[in-house]
Amino acid sequence: MSQKETYENPDLKKERQNCPFNKEEITNLLDGGKEKTAERKQLENYILSDEQLKDAVPMEYLSHADKYAEELRKACLLMHKLENSPAGQVPTLRALMGAGLGSAVLKEGNPLALHYVMFIPALMGQGTIDQQAKWLAKAYNLNIIGTYAQTELGHGTFLRGLETTATYDPNTQEFVLESPSLTAYKWWPGSLGKTANYAVVMAQLYTKGKCEGTHPFMVQLRDEETHEPLPGIVIGEIGPKLGMNTNDNGYLGFEKFRIPRDQLLMKHSQVLEDGTYVKPTNSKLSYATMVFVRVVVCQDVTTNLRKAVTIATRYSCVRRQSELKPGDREPQVMDYQAQQNKLLPPLAATFAFQLASDHLWNLYNTANNNIEQGDLELLPDLHGLSCALKALCSSEGANFVEVCRQSCGGHGYMACSNFPRIYGQVTAAETYEGENTVLWLQVARYLVKTRKEQTGGLSVKYLIGEEKGPKTVDTTLEGIVHLYRRTAVGLVDVAIAELEKSGRKGEAPHDAWNHAAVYLIKAAQAHARLFVVESFVNSLKVGNLSAPVRTVLSQLCELFIIYWLLERSGELFFVRQFIKKRLVTVEFQVRTLLYVKLLAAIRPQAVNLVDSFDLRDEILASPLGCWDGNVYQRLFDEAAKSPLNQSSVHESFHKYLKPLLKSNL
Amino acid sequence: MSQKETYENPDLKKERQNCPFNKEEITNLLDGGKEKTAERKQLENYILSDEQLKDAVPMEYLSHADKYAEELRKACLLMHKLENSPAGQVPTLRALMGAGLGSAVLKEGNPLALHYVMFIPALMGQGTIDQQAKWLAKAYNLNIIGTYAQTELGHGTFLRGLETTATYDPNTQEFVLESPSLTAYKWWPGSLGKTANYAVVMAQLYTKGKCEGTHPFMVQLRDEETHEPLPGIVIGEIGPKLGMNTNDNGYLGFEKFRIPRDQLLMKHSQVLEDGTYVKPTNSKLSYATMVFVRVVVCQDVTTNLRKAVTIATRYSCVRRQSELKPGDREPQVMDYQAQQNKLLPPLAATFAFQLASDHLWNLYNTANNNIEQGDLELLPDLHGLSCALKALCSSEGANFVEVCRQSCGGHGYMACSNFPRIYGQVTAAETYEGENTVLWLQVARYLVKTRKEQTGGLSVKYLIGEEKGPKTVDTTLEGIVHLYRRTAVGLVDVAIAELEKSGRKGEAPHDAWNHAAVYLIKAAQAHARLFVVESFVNSLKVGNLSAPVRTVLSQLCELFIIYWLLERSGELFFVRQFIKKRLVTVEFQVRTLLYVKLLAAIRPQAVNLVDSFDLRDEILASPLGCWDGNVYQRLFDEAAKSPLNQSSVHESFHKYLKPLLKSNL
The missing domain is CATH 1.20.140.10 (Butyryl-CoA Dehydrogenase, subunit A, domain 3)
Structure with a gap:
């Protein structure tokens, strides 16, 4: 041991x-075998020996905002380390994200997790070869950071209930993304609040006046330089949760936000330039993911x-x-x-x-x-x-x-x-x-x-x-x-x-x-x-x-x-x-x-x-x-790590408790 | 409604x-009746209409130390308000402490709760008339704030297992309190970490070389003016918990800490000046509390x-x-x-x-x-x-x-x-x-x-x-x-x-x-x-x-x-x-x-x-x-209350995320 x-x-x-x-x-x-054990141990040694990946102060003592910033620091460092991992070692991202090794570094969720677990897989599963060529290398290199935005404030498991619309405009060959109501706001996606600058967004596709059901769209959310939300994008963080508080789950609304036609992920179904909708050939395939x-x-x-x-x-x-x-x-x-x-x-x-x-x-x-x-x-x-x-x-x-x-x-x-x-x-x-x-x-x-x-x-x-x-x-x-x-x-x-x-x-x-x-x-x-x-x-x-x-x-x-x-x-x-x-x-x-x-x-x-x-x-x-x-x-x-134990008398004593002790109630 | x-x-x-x-x-x-409903509603109106008793920011956004300070502020204010409650109204402390009205003001536990729920009842149940006369008025007036210290780091439900000792010294007519090991440290009592300056402490009573079992002692923990722990008292807060994080649960160790003989709560059993132990008459009575x-x-x-x-x-x-x-x-x-x-x-x-x-x-x-x-x-x-x-x-x-x-x-x-x-x-x-x-x-x-x-x-x-x-x-x-x-x-x-x-x-x-x-x-x-x-x-x-x-x-x-x-x-x-x-x-x-x-x-x-x-x-x-x-x-x-939403781009972007986005991994 x-x-x-x-x-x-x-x-x-x-x-x-x-x-x-x-x-x-x-x-x-x-x-899953002797070799897998050896691999795991090697990766654990590599990651866990890094002093910079350790918590200075336990997460629970920090404020909500500081928790996020501290985990983002470690998540970014982890990505750098990944590239320089020991020769012969193939560090699987799963090992670095999941409940095992990942949790030793990023204890309540990784602000970059959805990028790997949902964004890249969605791009691979739903994007055409051309679309993959355009986005995938940037995603792998972390030149863009994505998430996957499906559930809405008023809509969860029932996909058909989603309200966000993407209406095709053949004049400009663009889709217009719109959140028609408050309940249409995307709500819950991890990494969406402050981290991601791109997202695969599920929306009801309208073309030629007809709704063709929910489809995935590649959407830029923030400026790649300034990280400011783009005009027409309303974005924010949804607040603290029962757990996973270092992941910035977020909300997202669209105000007539336009994207080019070719940002509909078209591996399975297409919208042609004139707005003609081409149905997917097989719906069973989405089961696999x-x-x-x-x-x-x-x-x-x-x-x-x-x-x-x-x-x-x-x-x-x-x-x-x-x-x-x-x-x-x-x-x-x-x-x-x-x-x-x-x-x-x-x-x-x-x-x-x-x-x-x-x-x-x-x-x-x-x-x-x-x-x-x-x-x-x-x-x-x-x-x-x-x-x-x-x-x-x-x-x-x-x-x-x-x-x-x-x-x-x-x-x-x-x-x-x-x-x-x-x-x-x-x-x-x-x-x-x-x-x-x-x-x-x-x-x-x-x-x-x-x-x-x-x-x-x-x-x-x-x-x-x-x-x-x-x-x-x-x-x-x-x-x-x-x-x-x-x-x-x-x-x-x-x-x-x-x-x-x-x-x-x-x-x-x-x-x-x-x-x-x-x-x-x-x-x-x-x-x-x-x-x-x-x-x-x-x-x-x-x-x-x-x-x-x-x-x-x-x-x-x-x-x-x-x-x-x-x-x-x-x-x-x-x-x-x-x-x-x-x-x-x-x-x-x-x-x-x-x-x-x-x-x-x-x-x-x-x-x-x-x-x-x-x-x-x-x-x-x-x-x-x-x-x-x-x-x-x-x-x-x-x-002993509690900040309340760093002094024998907390400052709040003088402000609140002493006046009470000395008053005559 | x-x-x-x-x-x-x-x-x-x-x-x-x-x-x-x-x-x-x-x-x-x-x-429990029409009148009780009316009373409850009146008290709710009185307390909940006070703007100063409301949270400026939801508790979950604060750091551990700030949570404590903010709840202490409200708890002290609540005690002041209690004294000035509307005429004819008998505000029960239960209503102000419990899961109903109390939780509307102090959402994760009241740093003063143990004072009322355990300290005062222990004094009343275990103290002699003289002892009650000495301490009870001060406790009611909140000139002292107490807690009840029983469980230890290594000992919970099993009372006989407690390690803390109180050894009678007939020469000085004092008890010497001692924590013989780390596991003997009191651990868990609410309000103990930073708030209370007194405690009823359960310890194994030794007199004339014999252990007479656990007994309650009245112990001053902190100076009434400076709030500094007294010499021989080691005290601190135990850190964050699954819930009740605005109550400063604490630990407490004794290093040959001396208290006068008459601080053994002697309603049921006594130690005389020469060290003679007098047994309690009936043990069933403790069931009632x-x-x-x-x-x-x-x-x-x-x-x-x-x-x-x-x-x-x-x-x-x-x-x-x-x-x-x-x-x-x-x-x-x-x-x-x-x-x-x-x-x-x-x-x-x-x-x-x-x-x-x-x-x-x-x-x-x-x-x-x-x-x-x-x-x-x-x-x-x-x-x-x-x-x-x-x-x-x-x-x-x-x-x-x-x-x-x-x-x-x-x-x-x-x-x-x-x-x-x-x-x-x-x-x-x-x-x-x-x-x-x-x-x-x-x-x-x-x-x-x-x-x-x-x-x-x-x-x-x-x-x-x-x-x-x-x-x-x-x-x-x-x-x-x-x-x-x-x-x-x-x-x-x-x-x-x-x-x-x-x-x-x-x-x-x-x-x-x-x-x-x-x-x-x-x-x-x-x-x-x-x-x-x-x-x-x-x-x-x-x-x-x-x-x-x-x-x-x-x-x-x-x-x-x-x-x-x-x-x-x-x-x-x-x-x-x-x-x-x-x-x-x-x-x-x-x-x-x-x-x-x-x-x-x-x-x-x-x-x-x-x-x-x-x-x-x-x-x-x-x-x-x-x-x-x-x-x-x-x-x-x-x-919208999330501090992360107070700016469109969080400062951590510039520190951690931008270098990652711009690096060539």
Whole structure:
């Protein structure tokens, strides 16, 4: 371990003795191979050894404006460093932007992130070769900095609801961009407030008096020299948020702002000089980018969850509290079953989410290869799967992060614990890139369609035809997965029955759909859970895992699968045949016992498992979670940084408090 | 409505038409009577009309130190105003400190709050008449400002674990206070960092070489004139937190700090001049303060939840999004069943929590009357109940606040929505005044004891003797409450069976207890839920409610009770006889249908119900939740306050961004 220092908390030292598995094997598994681990470590060393990239003062002490300026300083420096990275090293921007290394430098969002994550991909995905030639080199060289402006003050996930218009004027061969109302103002795009000077803007395209729907336009926002907003551009920052406060999310309004015709990104559809609109040939292609972004969201959530679990697990082994055996020393908090019940399921979840994301990533690559050969068949299924996994990882991930925070008691509530910031990042993912409830209902639509029409993609094959698999209690992992499968099928059937009942009552299909939402969401969630547990179980079957690693991962897999089963067991009630066969009662009693046994079995390896994540102290950024376990000294050192502690009496005493103390109320 | 202004959003206007019930009747019910409502309104007018008590700039834009100074300014001003409040008005400090009016002025915690909430009550509860005479007048006049210092860096809920020592020196008749280690430093007390000059300090009392356990000491921390820490006192602020950042939580260490013998608060136990220790006569009495504080916590959580529900409900009726009927205008978000499923349970919960808190408050007052007559019998039961209700309200309340926030999509993530701050307050209550998991296990101990010994207080009578009540499906509210009761009994029995099984395997009782924690916590939670639903159902039976109010409250009651039943339905599996009789399957199907119907029935009254909370815009402090529904204009106005928007180009552009744009990477 690179973090090894002279001090090591004796309790943590003991936890690390006699580790039955090779931690590095798990590290490599999570990184995607030995070489990837080495690459990551090299890049971490390069970036994290730079004193100029460290915070002089923790971010939380600064004012809103100073936070932005300080992060911009580091973001710009990071871009310079990127160009000079060690030979042979291919620093991926993802690594520098994301929840891992990126967060060690830019703790609450990078003001340049959207440039790489949205602006350049939009240009590549939607721009013609000519347009790419014109803009892409400038973007790569950071001669321009862009963002992606879609959502509006009054309009979110529903693309068709956007109000911003781009009306073609054939006389000048220009588009006129206009925000017809306050609710039409672009609102939320990252980097838009103060940083970006360009944006890809989504607007309703009007030509020849007809609206052709939303299209992407390349728009210059600010002068390249002075950075002043161009005439007709109204731009500003939207203010502080729950998290990501070093990213200048912004607003943007257009007052008859004109751009040349060739700034409509025309890879898929065109407007000719005379204003003739040429339709896109295939709309499925836009799915591919969305799938990619959602896999990235799942990975970021998982990395953040690993941080939370590492911090809480190490702290719980250092912290001693209360009394187990009367008269004995206060025990490690981790020795309480109640604490294991809090922390081991999220620990297992980090593996479940990672393996499911990896699985989705592989499917995405296969689909991409097919696309190159003109075969788009896999895309809709992949789209459904990515919606489901994004919604599940972000919502469960956010809950787990909060469980980790609360498991650390009061100290978890300190900003320096890093939990509040981690939560701010993870819970944001519940809303962006498709609000979760909207996604669940999209997934449900796909499930219902598949079940009724008995045709659908790979991920929904289990909804087609008769149920297979054991009908009796089966205590293998496969048996439990089958229980998940039957629950998902059962819930889809219940939802369909509701829809049909409403139909018979004469409700219009859209009303029936709305009135079945509670059922439909449950069905979609059961489907997503099935995918995650199947991925977990299947990934343990393949690969060259050593016996000790396989053992501990199997325990985690079993724990996780049973945990979810017990948590969501109410849903089994929906599936009549379970009750009829009294299958569940037996299952439930057996499973609960097994769950409690697994908690005890995994407990001794908790610290070794989080050590395997190999998250450097700079990435954890928490006195509670450092490798050395020197929790209390580090908490104290953090407090010493408070500007309020730079003098023994704060100036406000003389101004406000002394007059009060001396007055006769 | 006092907030009525010229503009009213047309959708909200429509929601408010033809309200079938008298909103004021509900307002009065929640306030505790017509007169209480009038009093509250008068006080709100008095305080909120003061321009000097308003924020010049929203708190989130300030640096950490400036936040403190600005809130201290307002807190001191508020104390002055308090003395000059309108004649006939008895301004309760609670109203000025709490989640209602208090939060409109001091948004993230009052630096003087602990003085009133903990310091003065500790002095009154633990000080002798002489000690009260000496300190109380000065405290009331704010000539001294105190706090209460109990938790330490390494020690939380477990009082016996505290390390700070107070050793009696009979030669000088002084106590010597000492922090024997870093983990012994007091850590967390509010107001301790910079504000307080006195504290009640909990320390291990040593006299005649023997430790007599933790006792409270009155300790001067700072010079009354200069405010400098006294020699031997190490004091500072602990830094930023998830919330409550305008309260200067602090740390405190003692270096052989001497105080006179008579600063041990000696109402219950004494140390005589020669060092003889005199034991307290009754330890139960300390329960009473804890019960009081926990009722206050429940009330604050409920007020905060009311704010969250009001903001989310109004916004959901203003916000229009996506498509229900193809071709129609975007519908109000509230018309989606998925949104009703998010917001109506927390709306119902505000009533459930309030009525349960009221019930507990009445029991507390009865118990207090008995105490005056020397009868302490009710106290242990009341203590158990207050633990259970505090843990339940805070944990469910925090979850509900997050559901409300997320129901507002991206805009809920803005700091100005006020959700992040509300969450910061509510989730803190999950940890302070007894960490919830610790409380659940305390409650469980009481339940197990009652069930096994067949004797216990009022709240656990249902655990004594045979189960009563219907054994078949009963669709009345009473019938459902009985289902809750049977679940609670069943879970207690399952936990006891686990304990006994471990006992037979030869486990020591403390190990058996730890190994049954998962079951024990479930049992305690079921008990707490039973109390809440019983209180809700019972409070609808009595009182002079008008028919329309009774109707809507009954719907909310039914919705809430079914909601929890469905949410926690997995726990019914624990209770074998439910499955045996196939009771649950039927119940479950029927209930789900009923639940969905209730969502539709309550939906039209959602805005009228939150209007009935009568929360002024200043208290809601959210552009999303204002009475007039002018959401988008208000969001825009909020953003205009950002210091980053005071110039079109931020100075950081010239320093960092321009060199990057112009460099050739």
